[in-house]
Amino acid sequence: MELNLDSEVLLAFGYTKETATITQIGSGLINRTYLLSPLSEDQKYILQNINTSVFKKPEDIANNLKAIADYLSKNYPDYLFIKPVSTIDGKEMAMIESEYWRMLPFVPNTVSLDVLSEPQQAYEAAKQFGKLSALLNNFDASLLEPTIPGFHDLGLRFEQFTAALTTTTKELKGKAKPQIDDALKHKYILDYYESYSHREDFPDRVMHHDTKISNVLLKAETFAGICVIDLDTIMPGKFISDLGDMMRTYLCAFSENEKDLSKIKIRLPYFEAMVKGYLSEMKNILTETEKELILFSGKYIIYMQALRFLTDFLNGDIYYPTAYPTQNLDRAKNQFKLLHELTVNEKELQDIIEEHLA
Structure with a gap:
């Protein structure tokens, strides 16, 4: 039209x-x-x-x-x-x-995908995000302004969650009690991050911050990676922002809007393709601390997103658009299930990482 x-x-x-x-x-x-x-x-x-x-x-x-x-x-x-x-x-x-x-x-003869349908697509996308980070390795990230301040600040998101607990209604708090318990139980993720955050070899880098599959252009016929798009959120951040967001959005066949939690599973071939693609560009650039935190990056971003959905539910759905009254709560349940799947598969996932770091 x-x-x-x-x-x-x-x-x-x-x-x-x-x-x-x-x-x-x-x-x-x-x-x-x-x-x-x-x-x-x-x-x-x-x-x-x-x-x-x-x-x-x-x-x-x-x-x-x-x-x-x-x-x-x-x-x-x-x-x-x-x-x-x-x-x-x-x-x-x-x-x-x-x-x-x-x-x-x-850019003609290109496509951007809304959904991943094969591991090679995850590889190509991760490679493109890794390539941009690698090319900007020597760029001074402090020259950039944060376009959304606090966007991936887990400490801020936890503060917003605890504030919502004190202002929400008794009814909403009751409906969300299992997820509130989950949020508090997983606070160790924030504590773990903070124990690393001041290390000298955990630098601020130029990060995209929104690495969903639709933000990569691929060749229309072959799906080979071309470049990264939707660059509004490029700003200083930790490497975990990009890699963690890829884990959150690439590893499950279903999005955060899926209510059937039995469908929320980690697809190991997609995980391996993503890690292989990202490390093909970043393996020799990541510091030892960053390499230690590769799998943790997924926990960090998934937990953060679960907190954001839960917080919005407790606040009366003032940020994320919803199609029905408990959608943000269902999204939080979905993300906590994804976090659980990442944790229970941790050994196998870490073995894949070690293989591609070798």
């Missing part, structure tokens, strides 16, 4: 409704995304409206991406980093009626 946008948005990038067509695309929940097709060019573009309720300072995104793009262009000019196209005024974004817009080149 062709959509009508404020003509000033198109004009900011040198187009009009007469010189380009625009259609809404994508399944993302954060930014509104459109495909802009100029009538006189072969090149197409992605036009996005930045969600300022999630990203409070869009200019930080623009500055981060420009700094990274400049570094990669200078040091790794052959790497495909999809940086924004400048406005006709030479800016990284356009602001039209208090809304921020940016335009990116569309």
Whole structure:
């Protein structure tokens, strides 16, 4: 369906409704995304409206991406980093009626997947996220601003959970009692992380922070990895953010919305493919402490997400959209089951890691 946008948005990038067509695309929940097709060019573009309720300072995104793009262009000019196209005024974004817009080149003959269907896809995706981290190994992460402050801060998420316990209703607290007990029982994950957090060989790196499969472009016919996309959350962080999020989203055939917990299982071939792909790029870059924490990264991110769903349920579902009243509680149950599966399979998973570190 062709959509009508404020003509000033198109004009900011040198187009009009007469010189380009625009259609809404994508399944993302954060930014509104459109495909802009100029009538006189072969090149197409992605036009996005930045969600300022999630990203409070869009200019930080623009500055981060420009700094990274400049570094990669200078040091790794052959790497495909999809940086924004400048406005006709030479800016990284356009602001039209208090809304921020940016335009990116569309990469033809590629796909992004919503669901993994074979281990090779996990390998290709993990390799691409690892490759970007490897190329940015010598980039000073402190030059970047956090685009979502505290995004993967487990200490903050635990504080928010305990605060919700004191303000929630007796009814919600009663419904969630087994999951509240689970959350408190697994606090050791936060304590374990904090025991490592100040080690010198546990550095801040440039992390993507949202490594779901849909944020990688693959070749349309072969599914070979091309590059990483959706770069708004690139900011300083620990390596566990990217690897842990891959474990959370790649290892089970079902998402956090699956209510049948018997289906929540670890797929060992996908785990091995993911580890192999990531370490093919990062094996010689990770420090000894980081190598120790490879499997722990999955526990960290899965526990954090379980806490976030549970906290939102206790707060009355004010953050995550829900289709029915207990969905956030069901999501928390799902993530605690995934955490359990990671733990009970720990020896076999660690053996796979050791094999690919050797």
